[in-house]
Amino acid sequence: QVQLVESGGGLVQAGGSLRLSCRASGIIFSPNAMGWYRQAPGKQRELVATITRVSGTYYADSVKGRFTISRDNAKNTVYLQMNSLKPEDTAVYYCNQISATLWDWGQGTQVTVSS
Numbered sequence: 472q473v474q475l476v477e478s479g480g481g482l483v484q485a486g487g488s489l490r491l492s493c494r495a496s497g498i499i500f501s502p503n504a505m506g507w508y509r510q511a512p513g514k515q516r517e518l519v520a521t522i523t524r525v526s527g528t529y530y531a532d533s534v535k536g537r538f539t540i541s542r543d544n545a546k547n548t549v550y551l552q553m554n555s556l557k558p559e560d561t562a563v564y565y566c567n568q569i570s571a572t573l574w575d576w577g578q579g580t581q582v583t584v585s586s
Contacts, residue, residue, distance in 0.1 A: 473497045473574040475566055480580030483556055491551040491580055493566030501544035504569035507551045509562035510579075520551060521569050533559075556584045 479491040491507070504523045510516040520540040521529045528540055539552040549566055563579040 475574060475577035477564060477566055477577050477580040480564060480582045482583045482585065485557055485584055485586050487556050487584070488552070488554045489556065489582060491553065491564055491582075493549045493551075493577070495547045495549075495566075495574075498547075500547050500568070505540075505542060505549045506567060506569045507538075507540060507549070508565045508567060509560075509582075510565070511559075511562040514562075516565070519564070522549065553582070556582075558584045558586045560584050 474496045475493055477491060477493045479489060481489060483489055502524050504521055506521040507519045508516050509519050519531050519534055520538055522540045522542050526542065530538060537553065537555045540549065542549045553560065561582060561584050563581050565576055565579045567573045567576065
């Protein structure tokens, strides 16, 4: 069974930076495209960024130029470097594979950006 553990969130002022990590256990995830998602209060979960097994990337328009997704297949870990954070980035951030069938969600990591 795949387990996803996200970490690295916190409280930061607008304009600040955070680096999120997501480690997958129970699987060798190097063949999988991975993604970071977020869910703000009262809103649906949305896809923020993806990375393929060969490190091709995609970003939602709302984070393009500010966020960078990367992966370390040897560590079964995907990262999200978030710069120039805005209050509207406040959400719980999750990772999962990019597939029609998702793994069970982890607990997520809370990111709160104060203005």
